[in-house]
Amino acid sequence: MAKEIRITDNFMFATVMKNENICRPFIERMLGISVEKIEYLEREKDLRADPFSKGIRLDVYVKDSNRVFTLEMQCSNRKDLSLRTRYYQGLQDISFLDKGNLYRHLPESYILFICLFDLFGKELPVYTFENICSEDQRILLNDKCRKVFYNVNAWEKETNPERRALLEYFFGAAANDELTRAIDEQVSITQNLRQWRKEHMTVEQEIQLQASYAYDDGFSHGISHGISQGISQGAHDAKVETAKILLANNVEPSIVLKSTGLTAEEIENLKNNA
Numbered sequence: 001m002a003k004e005i006r007i008t009d010n011f012m013f014a015t016v017m018k019n020e021n022i023c024r025p026f027i028e029r030m031l032g033i034s035v036e037k038i039e040y041l042e043r044e045k046d047l048r049a050d051p052f053s054k055g056i057r058l059d060v061y062v063k064d065s066n067r068v069f070t071l072e073m074q075c076s077n078r079k080d081l082s083l084r085t086r087y088y089q090g091l092q093d094i095s096f097l098d099k100g101n102l103y104r105h106l107p108e109s110y111i112l113f114i115c116l117f118d119l120f121g122k123e124l125p126v127y128t129f130e131n132i133c134s135e136d137q138r139i140l141l142n143d144k145c146r147k148v149f150y151n152v153n154a155w156e157k158e159t160n161p162e163r164r165a166l167l168e169y170f171f172g173a174a175a176n177d178e179l180t181r182a183i184d185e186q187v188s189i190t191q192n193l194r195q196w197r198k199e200h201m202t203v204e205q206e207i208q209l210q211a212s213y214a215y216d217d218g219f220s221h222g223i224s225h226g227i228s229q230g231i232s233q234g235a236h237d238a239k240v241e242t243a244k245i246l247l248a249n250n251v252e253p254s255i256v257l258k259s260t261g262l263t264a265e266e267i268e269n270l271k272n273n274a
Contacts, residue, residue: 005191007183008116008170011200013073014059016186023062025179027069029162030112030150036064058088067108068092074115081119085111085147108144114170118151125151125158125167199255243270 005012017023020038028035041061060071070088074081088111097106113119120127127149131141155167165177175184190196239260246256253267260267 005187005200006172007187008073008075008114009200010059010073010075012187012190013071013114015190015196016183017060017071019186022179022182022186023060023071026166026183027062027071027110027112029166029179031110031148032160032163035067035069038062038064038069041068063107067110068096070109070111072111072113074113074117077115077117077119081113081115081149085113089145089147106144109146111145111147113147113149115149115151116153116170118153119149123151123154123157125154126163127151199251240266240270243267247271 007013007016017026018040024035024038027033027038039062041063058070059073060069062069062071070092089109092109093106097103118124129147129149131143131145133139133141150167150170152167152170155164155171158164158167162177162179165180169175169180169183175181239262243256243260243262243266246259247253247267247270251259253264253271256262256267257264262270
């Protein structure tokens, strides 16, 4: 029997949040704001400053008329989330500010991490960060940037009942209101879709394959190509081999792209040469 996949699975979370009727009220509840009709951004390609810089692939990246929202599910604490928000912010700003545009055209930005752990160890359900003046904390920088970390383990301490219901659901409780029931229904529907399960399990297997190579941040040890041609080339070859396997199993190119980190052009070439 296939294992149950919950909303806290990264792939499930990203899939469920593709439903605007769930994503928009979810953002509204988590931030306590009103959100207009949202538009999905960068679904199938990396955000990067240039072809040689580190790219990022976001779980959920949406905007309304004057704000941008990034949502990420974090299951394990790699200790670098604070620095990651800094990099995310920079790449997002670059993507919005074309040459010749004024800085005041940058949208208001919210980066949200839903964490299954307490990143800061203070047992708060929510940690919200804005840039303020150290000498006079009444003075805000007003750079229109907010980073918010949610600690689902502290759901009982959340005083807002609607946000509390979401945190409790993500903690593992049964759905108990309209939005959590809608999320739970979408999770069930998605989990039962044969193609989605195939894609999800293929991605999971690919991740395990990378782990077997001690594959971390582009370094691959023990791969023959990596030994003869350098670790960087070996890491890329491992991604290519993984992509070939996924494509051979009829996995959608967008899923292969997200799984391997290869470019859309590389994946298209592999598909055409298969």
